[in-house]
Amino acid sequence: MTYDESLTTEIKQFTLSLGADKVGIAEAERADKTPMFFASPFSFVKDAKSIISICLKYPEGALEVSKEDFFVYLSSFASTRQAMLEKLNSIGMEVARELEKKGYRAVPLDANLPIDERRWVSCLLSHRYIAQIAGLGDIGANNLLITPEWGPRVELTSVITNAPLKPDGPKLAGKIFEEKCSSCFKCIEACPTQALSREKMPPYNFELNRCLWGTQGWLQLSKIEIPPEEWINARPTAMVMVPRYTAKYPFIKVYQEWQKKKADFPCCIACMLACPVGKE
Numbered sequence: 001m002t003y004d005e006s007l008t009t010e011i012k013q014f015t016l017s018l019g020a021d022k023v024g025i026a027e028a029e030r031a032d033k034t035p036m037f038f039a040s041p042f043s044f045v046k047d048a049k050s051i052i053s054i055c056l057k058y059p060e061g062a063l064e065v066s067k068e069d070f071f072v073y074l075s076s077f078a079s080t081r082q083a084m085l086e087k088l089n090s091i092g093m094e095v096a097r098e099l100e101k102k103g104y105r106a107v108p109l110d111a112n113l114p115i116d117e118r119r120w121v122s123c124l125l126s127h128r129y130i131a132q133i134a135g136l137g138d139i140g141a142n143n144l145l146i147t148p149e150w151g152p153r154v155e156l157t158s159v160i161t162n163a164p165l166k167p168d169g170p171k172l173a174g175k176i177f178e179e180k181c182s183s184c185f186k187c188i189e190a191c192p193t194q195a196l197s198r199e200k201m202p203p204y205n206f207e208l209n210r211c212l213w214g215t216q217g218w219l220q221l222s223k224i225e226i227p228p229e230e231w232i233n234a235r236p237t238a239m240v241m242v243p244r245y246t247a248k249y250p251f252i253k254v255y256q257e258w259q260k261k262k263a264d265f266p267c268c269i270a271c272m273l274a275c276p277v278g279k280e
């Protein structure tokens with residue numbers, strides 16, 4: 001395939017001028033038929049050639065606030081995350097419009113991809129895997145995208161287009177894991193629900209039901225770190241247990257309301273905070 005190098009440079013510069021912290025190009029073909037995605041980029045743009053991966057870093061201060069007081073967390077991390085997702089959506093839209101002006105088709109994806117309840121975490125297309133293919137970072141032991149500059153303290157979005165942009169390639173894939181994770185595993189030690197393990201490579205080292213106990217707020221309400229066995233073993237996911245546990249912890253309804261208003265923020269980010277990459 002032939003690429004338009006000057007268009008690639010122009011689109012990258014345009015994306016950065018809108019406030020993105022980092023941008024990379026993934027080859028659309030590489031994001032098709034992978035075990036991580038439940039949709040193909042070609043379902044969005046039938047002649048897709050490229051996916052633009054756009055990254056925003058968190059202001060470090062927003063991640064340093066008290067995790068003890070939930071209201072502090074809600075009005076700092078959750079609000080910051082929501083603002084970042086909105087900014088990413090706006091950047092994605094402008095990039096798509098710019099490509100359209102130049103005669104190409106482009107579809108910006110929502111930065112907060114809808115979650116399929118049966119699979120919960122695995123989305124139609126995963127921004128973090130697109131970012132890995134686009135050379136922005138590597139998937140770490142915490143299953144998050146680890147950038148060399150800011151570790152996992154980033155949010156991402158993607159724009160699918162038929163513009164022939166030059167791909168950056170997965171130049172960091174496997175490297176950050178090998179150089180950092182394999183002698184670290186701080187995220188695994190920090191995970192209160194033991195959702196992560198050292199035994200396998202990501203994404204196979206991750207137990208969704210245990211993580212849901214943390215991210216959905218049950219850990220904070222119950223003060224119990226390891227979820228009950230029936231929660232861990234529930235299928236298709238622990239979300240089938242929610243009605244029964246709501247009777248036990250009725251305040252979860254308030255948490256769910258807050259999450260709905262604030263772009264589904266996770267109530268646990270211990271594995272993100274523990275990561276030393278980008279802090280050295």
Ligand code: SF4
Nearest residue numbers: 140181184185187275
């Ligand atoms: S905390 Fe350590 S093991 Fe976990 S993602 Fe970061 S570098 Fe890798």
Ligand code: SF4
Nearest residue numbers: 191211214268270271
């Ligand atoms: S979000 Fe919390 S519960 Fe889930 S893997 Fe990370 S540290 Fe563990």
